[in-house]
Structures are given as structure tokens and as C-alpha cells.
Amino acid sequence: MGISERKEREKQEMKSLILETATQMFLEHGFEKTSLRNIAEKIEYSPATIYLYYKDKNQLFYDVHEKGFELLAEKMTPLMQIENPLERLYKMGEIYLDFAFHNPEYYDLMFIMTAPMEALHDDNWDCGFANYEMLRQTIAECMEKGLIKKADLEVTTVSVFSFVHGLVSLAIRQRFKMYPEETLPELFRQSIDNILNLMKA
Amino acid sequence: MGISERKEREKQEMKSLILETATQMFLEHGFEKTSLRNIAEKIEYSPATIYLYYKDKNQLFYDVHEKGFELLAEKMTPLMQIENPLERLYKMGEIYLDFAFHNPEYYDLMFIMTAPMEALHDDNWDCGFANYEMLRQTIAECMEKGLIKKADLEVTTVSVFSFVHGLVSLAIRQRFKMYPEETLPELFRQSIDNILNLMKA
DNA sequence: CTTGCTTACTAAACACCGTTCAGTAAATTT
DNA sequence: AAATTTACTGAACGGTGTTTAGTAAGCAAG
Numbered sequence: 001m002g003i004s005e006r007k008e009r010e011k012q013e014m015k016s017l018i019l020e021t022a023t024q025m026f027l028e029h030g031f032e033k034t035s036l037r038n039i040a041e042k043i044e045y046s047p048a049t050i051y052l053y054y055k056d057k058n059q060l061f062y063d064v065h066e067k068g069f070e071l072l073a074e075k076m077t078p079l080m081q082i083e084n085p086l087e088r089l090y091k092m093g094e095i096y097l098d099f100a101f102h103n104p105e106y107y108d109l110m111f112i113m114t115a116p117m118e119a120l121h122d123d124n125w126d127c128g129f130a131n132y133e134m135l136r137q138t139i140a141e142c143m144e145k146g147l148i149k150k151a152d153l154e155v156t157t158v159s160v161f162s163f164v165h166g167l168v169s170l171a172i173r174q175r176f177k178m179y180p181e182e183t184l185p186e187l188f189r190q191s192i193d194n195i196l197n198l199m200k201a
Numbered sequence: 202m203g204i205s206e207r208k209e210r211e212k213q214e215m216k217s218l219i220l221e222t223a224t225q226m227f228l229e230h231g232f233e234k235t236s237l238r239n240i241a242e243k244i245e246y247s248p249a250t251i252y253l254y255y256k257d258k259n260q261l262f263y264d265v266h267e268k269g270f271e272l273l274a275e276k277m278t279p280l281m282q283i284e285n286p287l288e289r290l291y292k293m294g295e296i297y298l299d300f301a302f303h304n305p306e307y308y309d310l311m312f313i314m315t316a317p318m319e320a321l322h323d324d325n326w327d328c329g330f331a332n333y334e335m336l337r338q339t340i341a342e343c344m345e346k347g348l349i350k351k352a353d354l355e356v357t358t359v360s361v362f363s364f365v366h367g368l369v370s371l372a373i374r375q376r377f378k379m380y381p382e383e384t385l386p387e388l389f390r391q392s393i394d395n396i397l398n399l400m401k402a
Numbered sequence: 403c404t405t406g407c408t409t410a411c412t413a414a415a416c417a418c419c420g421t422t423c424a425g426t427a428a429a430t431t432t
Numbered sequence: 433a434a435a436t437t438t439a440c441t442g443a444a445c446g447g448t449g450t451t452t453a454g455t456a457a458g459c460a461a462g
Contacts, residue, residue, distance in 0.1 A: 007429095007438085011439095014439095035418080035419060035420080036419085036420065036421085037418085037419075037420085045440075045441085046440070046441045046442075047420085047421085047441090048421085048422080048423085048440075048441060048442085049439080049440060049441075051420095051421075051422080052439070052440075056420075056421075057420065057421090111371070111374070111376055112313065112370070112374055113374070114374060114375070117374070117375045117376075120378075123378050124378075125375075125376075125378040125379070128376065128379075129379065132379065149399070151395055152391065152395075154380075154388065155388065155391045155392050155395050156395065158368070158377075158380075158388055158389075158392050159364065159392045159395055159396055161367070161371075162364055162367030162368040162371060162392065163360065163363055163364040163367055163396075164367070165367040165370070165371055166362070166363030166364055166365070166366040166367025166368075166370070167359070167363040167367075169313070169366070169367070169370055170312070170362075170363060170366055173312070173313055173314070173315060173318070174315070174318045174326075175312055175318075175326075175329065176359075177321075177324055177325075177326040178326070178329075178330065178333065179359075187355070187356065187359055188359075190353065190356045191356050191359050191360045191363065194352055194353075194356050194357065194360055195360055195364075195396075198350070198399040198400060199399060208409085212410095215410095236447080236448060236449080237448085237449065237450085238447085238448075238449085246411080246412085247411070247412045247413075248412090248449085248450085249411075249412060249413085249450085249451080249452090250410080250411060250412075252449095252450070252451085253410070253411075257449075257450075258449065258450090403462100404461105404462090405460100405461085405462080406459105406460090406461085406462095407458100407459085407460080407461095408457105408458085408459075408460095409456105409457085409458075409459090410455100410456090410457085410458095411454105411455085411456085411457095412453105412454085412455080412456100413452105413453095413454085413455100414451105414452090414453090414454105415450105415451085415452085415453100416449105416450085416451075416452100417448100417449095417450090417451105418447105418448075418449085418450105419446105419447075419448065419449100420445105420446100420447085420448100421444105421445085421446095421447105422443105422444085422445080423441105423442105423443095423444085423445105424441100424442095424443095424444100425440105425441085425442090425443105426439100426440085426441080426442100427438100427439090427440085427441105428437105428438085428439080428440095429436100429437080429438070429439090430435100430436080430437070430438085431434100431435080431436070431437080432433100432434080432435070432436085
């Protein structure tokens with residue numbers, strides 16, 4: 001029957017209206033200033049309505065943070081076409097930095113804020129997986145082809161990811177005040193070059 | 202005259218009563234659950250009283266985060282006695298990890314949360330300076346003595362700090378769910394060893 | 403010793419927040 | 433046409449940071 005299908009479709013549309021509005025307001029004004037009441041007002045529904053589609057605010061922002069991961073994956077996936085894995089690794093670092101500094105609120109939600117993680121009570125956090133997997137595979141290929149020094153793959157992947165995240169998150173959360181802000185991009189680029197040069201075979 | 206001195210002293214005592222209570226409650230229950238109303242209730246004053254000693258919640262938590270830096274400096278300073286700078290660098294990494302995982306709330310406030318930084322409208326964030334300076338100096342000594350590869354000092358210091366912070370902050374904010382929690386300490390130790398080995402001359 | 407001023411403090415309100423629940427009105431099924 | 437299901441909301445609950453008008457005690461000067 002067509003009615004229940006239409007209803008299901010309408011339900012999905014309503015859910016994504018909430019999600020889109022939440023995302024837009026979050027990217028525009030940040031997490032703190034995006035309240036369920038604000039979102040509800042914008043879509044001209046009562047705040048209580050949101051609870052018919054999302055268990056709570058954390059669940060809603062879990063979905064927002066998922067959209068961030070999709071956006072990042074869209075930028076990362078094409079890089080897998082690059083034959084030379086070391087060149088690819090450099091490019092990944094560059095794209096990652098670009099993403100972080102052009103979408104700091106997304107980055108914050110994806111890798112720093114506690115809110116989305118609180119929506120996750122079991123331990124399967126699939127979101128970051130695709131991107132992390134690309135990084136791991138690229139590093140593995142670099143090792144296989146003797147482009148970087150051989151070492152434990154997991155340890156190396158963790159190291160590279162942590163290093164770049166450290167740079168980005170310290171910048172986003174304003175902990176690099178000892179350096180003038182305009183010097184940071186160049187400092188970061190040098191820093192990444194430095195580390196990757198050390199890793200080169 | 203003694204009266205105004207006593208008053209000044211009492212004012213300082215009141216301020217530090219608030220600070221101590223806030224710190225204690227924060228370390229016990231976390232930032233979110235430590236409200237000005239809770240703190241006020243514990244010290245048996247009205248919430249408005251706190252505003253006679255602190256401009257706002259961010260200012261209060263700026264002072265709490267400062268106490269965190271003092272605690273870290275207390276653990277770091279003795280290490281400067283170690284003659285061999287490379288050995289000292291290893292030890293600093295170890296102590297840093299220890300501090301982070303034994304005082305995750307402090308670490309969060311010091312290096313991740315936005316709250317304390319919002320209390321800072323000029324650009325002089327002195328807090329981390331002492332600790333950062335020790336790291337920079339240790340790395341400089343390592344380079345001078347030819348223990349690690351020579352490179353730009355600032356770039357290398359930023360790299361090392363970002364790397365370790367990356368590890369810690371991803372763990373604290375639950376972004377290492379792809380690894381079982383009990384394997385993280387060992388993974389981190391290997392990761393640090395790995396990086397430092399790459400840096401060795 | 404009393405008057406006036408300063409200081410320390412608070413009650414109450416303001417404007418928010420996330421969340422819950424009883425109730426309503428429309429759509430759908432029987 | 434009646435009964436039921438669905439989608440939604442108004443209003444409240446219990447919290448938050450913050451401001452302000454007012455009070456009562458402490459102190460200084462007359």
C-alpha cells in the first residue's frame with residue numbers, strides 16, 4: 001500500500017530537515033549556540049517534535065558529525081588514485097589540514113567534542129573508519145615499496161594520525177598562542193615535512 | 202593600619218576557598234557537572250557571591266587550569282636535573298603521559314577545553330610557557346650534543362608536542378575506539394619510542 | 403555614641419537550556 | 433460513523449550562567 005510508504009518517506013524527510021537545519025546552524029554559530037529550541041524555531045515546529053525523530057541532542061549531533069566524516073571521505077577517496085603512496089601520503093596530510101581549517105566546527109565535532117561520542121554506548125564507532133583505513137593502507141603501501149622505513153603498521157598509523165591531529169586540535173582550541181596566528185600554516189607545513197622526511201627510507 | 206590588611210587577606214582567603222572548592226568539585230565530577238550554584242552551595246554562600254571574586258565562570262576555570270599547569274611543572278622541573286638530554290626527553294614523554302592519564306580532567310582543561318581560553322582576551326597565555334620552554338630547551342640540547350638530527354628548533358618542538366598531545370587528546374576524547382582500551386598504553390609507548398628513534402641522530 | 407559611608411553579601415529575577423508528558427486534532431482504519 | 437493511530441504541541445520541570453536591587457554589618461568621622 002502507498003500510504004504507509006508515503007508516511008515513511010515523510011518521516012525521513014522530516015528527520016533530514018531537522019538534521020540539515022541543525023548542521024547549518026551548527027556550522028554557522030557553533031555547537032554551544034545551537035539549541036534544540038533554536039532549531040525548532042527555525043523549522044517552525046515545537047522543540048518537543050525533535051524528540052520524535054532523535055533520542056536527544058547528542059544523537060542529533062552524532063548524525064551531524066557523521067556528515068562531517070562523509071565530507072572528509074569525499075575529499076580523501078579521490079587521492080587513492082595517486083599511484084605513488086608516498087606522494088599520496090603527503091597529499092593526504094595537505095587535504096586533511098585544508099579540511100580542518102576550512103571546516104573547524106566539523107573537525108571539532110568529529111575529533112574533539114564529547115557530545116557525539118556520548119550518543120555511542122557500544123564500542124563500534126564506524127564513522128572515522130573509512131578515512132583511517134585509507135591512511136593505514138597508504139602507509140602500508142609505502143612500507144611495502146620501501147618508501148618509508150619499515151615499522152609496526154599499527155604503531156606508525158597511530159603516530160601519523162596523532163601527530164597531525166595534535167597540530168590541528170591545538171590550533172583549533174587556541175593552544176598555540178605562543179606563535180602569531182599567521183605563522184601557523186607555514187609552521188605546520190614544515191612540521192609535517194619534517195616528520196615525513198624522518199620516516200622516509 | 203592593620204584592618205585593611207586583614208580585609209585584603211580575608212578577600213584572598215575567600216577567593217582561594219572558591220578556587221579550591223571549584224578545583225576539587227571539577228576533578229571529582231568534571232566540568233559540566235560543576236556549576237556555580239553547586240560550588241556556592243558547598244561553601245554555603247550565594248551564587249552571586251562568586252561574582253564578587255571572579256568575573257565569570259570562565260575566569261574561575263582559567264585559574265583552575267592554571268593550577269593544573271603548576272602541578273605539571275612540579276613534575277617536569279625535577280627532570281631538568283637529568284644530564285643526558287635525550288634520556289631527559291624520553292622521561293619527559295613518560296611523565297607527560299602519566300600526568301595526562303592520572304589527571305585527565307586537568308589535562309582536558311589545560312589543553313582541550315575552550316572555557317579557560319575564553320577568559321583570555323589578550324594574547325598572552327603564560328600558563329603553558331614554563332613547560333613548553335623545558336621541552337624546547339631539552340630538544341635544543343639534544344641537537345647541540347648531536348643526539349638527535351639537527352632541524353629547525355621551533356619546528357621540532359611543535360612536532361614533538363603536537364604528536365604527544367595528539368595521542369593523549371584522542372584517547373581522552375574517546376577517538377581510539379578502534380583499539381581495545383587496555384592496549385592503548387602499550388601502543389602509545391611504542392609510538393613514542395618509534396618517533397624518538399626516527400629523530401635520533 | 404551616634405551618624406553616615408563602605409563593604410560583603412544575598413534573594414529574586416532574567417533569559418536561557420535539554421527534556422518529559424498530558425493532551426489535542428487530524429489522518430487513517432474498521 | 434466510530435474507533436484508533438499518528439503527529440504534534442503547550443506547559444511544565446529542573447537545571448544553567450548572570451545581573452540587580454536591596455540589606456545588614458563593619459568601620460570612620462563628628
